[in-house]
Amino acid sequence: xxxxxxxxxxxxxxxxxxxxxxxxxxxxxxxxxxxxxxxxxxxxxxxxxxxxxxxxxxxxxxxxxxxxxxxxxxxxxxxxxxxxxxxxxxxxxxxxxxxxxxxxxxxxxxxxxxxxxxxxxxxxxxxxxxxxxxxxxxxxxxxxxxxxxxxxxxxxxxxxxxxxxxxxxxxxxxxxxxxxxxxxxxxxxxxxxxxxxxxxxxxxxxxxxxxxxxxxxxxxxxxxxxxxxxxxxxxxxxxxxx
Numbered sequence: 001x002x003x004x005x006x007x008x009x010x011x012x013x014x015x016x017x018x019x020x021x022x023x024x025x026x027x028x029x030x031x032x033x034x035x036x037x038x039x040x041x042x043x044x045x046x047x048x049x050x051x052x053x054x055x056x057x058x059x060x061x062x063x064x065x066x067x068x069x070x071x072x073x074x075x076x077x078x079x080x081x082x083x084x085x086x087x088x089x090x091x092x093x094x095x096x097x098x099x100x101x102x103x104x105x106x107x108x109x110x111x112x113x114x115x116x117x118x119x120x121x122x123x124x125x126x127x128x129x130x131x132x133x134x135x136x137x138x139x140x141x142x143x144x145x146x147x148x149x150x151x152x153x154x155x156x157x158x159x160x161x162x163x164x165x166x167x168x169x170x171x172x173x174x175x176x177x178x179x180x181x182x183x184x185x186x187x188x189x190x191x192x193x194x195x196x197x198x199x200x201x202x203x204x205x206x207x208x209x210x211x212x213x214x215x216x217x218x219x220x221x222x223x224x225x226x227x228x229x230x231x232x233x234x235x236x237x238x239x240x241x242x
Contacts, residue, residue: 001038002049003057005031007067011152014123016112022064030126082148082156086113086136088166089124095132099171103134103161110149110157119154132168140165 005013005028006021013031015023025043032038046065050056059068088111090098098104103111107127113136114120124131138148141161149157 001032002046003067003069006058006065007069009152011155014114014119014126014155016108016151016155016157017066018064018109021066022061023066025060025063025065027126028065034122080150082113082138082150083115084138086115086138086148086156087117087120088113088134088136088161089120089127089131090134091128092130092132095168096171098134099168100163102163103136103166105159110159111161112151113148113156113158115154115156134166134168136161136166 005015006017006023010017010023013034015027015031017023025046029041029043032041046058046060050058050060057068058065088103090103090106094106105111112123114123117133120133121131124133141158142148144162144165146158146161146165151157
C-alpha cells in the first residue's frame with residue numbers, strides 16, 4: 001500500500017510530493033485514514049514497518065516520507081492542459097479574506113487545485129470540517145498571468161489565484177456591533193464575586209469592637225468565642241438588673 005501511494009499514484013490520494021519526492025507524514029496518514037480498513041494507521045506503525053519489514057518501500061526524514069523506489073515514473077511532469085474549471089478548497093473562516101485578496105498558498109507551498117470537485121472536497125476536509133469550495137475560471141486566471149503546473153492525474157499547482165477569477169458561495173456578513181446603551185444600575189453595583197456583597201469600610205471601622213478582642217488580635221492570640229460572648233453579656237446588662 002505504501003509503495004503504491006508514495007511511489008506510483010500519490011495524486012490518486014491527493015498527495016503532492018516535493019522535488020525530492022517527499023510528502024508530509026501527517027498528510028499521508030490523513031489520506032490513509034480516508035481509505036476503508038486503514039483508519040487505524042499511525043506514526044508508530046510506519047516506524048514498525050521501517051524497523052522490521054524486509055525490502056522497506058519508503059524512507060523517513062524527520063516529518064516527511066517518500067518512496068524508496070525512485071525508478072517509478074514522475075507523474076508530476078506532464079504537458080497536459082488544465083480543464084476550463086478547477087476547484088480549490090479553503091478554510092471557511094478565511095473566506096472573507098480570500099474573497100477580497102485572492103487565493104494564496106496555506107498548507108502547501110503552492111495553491112493546490114483539483115479537476116474533480118469530489119477530490120477538492122476530500123482535500124478540503126483535511127484542513128476544515130466544513131471547507132469552502134471555490135470554482136476557478138482557468139481562462140481568466142491565465143489571462144491574469146497565472147501558470148498552472150500539473151501534478152499527477154487531475155491535480156494542478158499555481159502560485160496565486162487573483163480576485164475575480166473564481167466564484168463561490170455568498171460571503172457571510174459580519175455581525176453589526178452592539179450599540180445599545182448599557183442598562184442603568186440605579187446606584188447598585190454588582191459584587192465582583194458570585195454570592196458576595198460590597199463591604200462598607202466606614203461602617204466596618206465604626207463598629208464597636210471590645211478592647212480585649214483588639215489586643216488579642218494584635219498579639220496573634222486565639223480568640224475564645226465563648227468568653228467573648230460572656231464579656232459582652234456582662235457589659236450589656238438587662239434592664240431588670242439595673
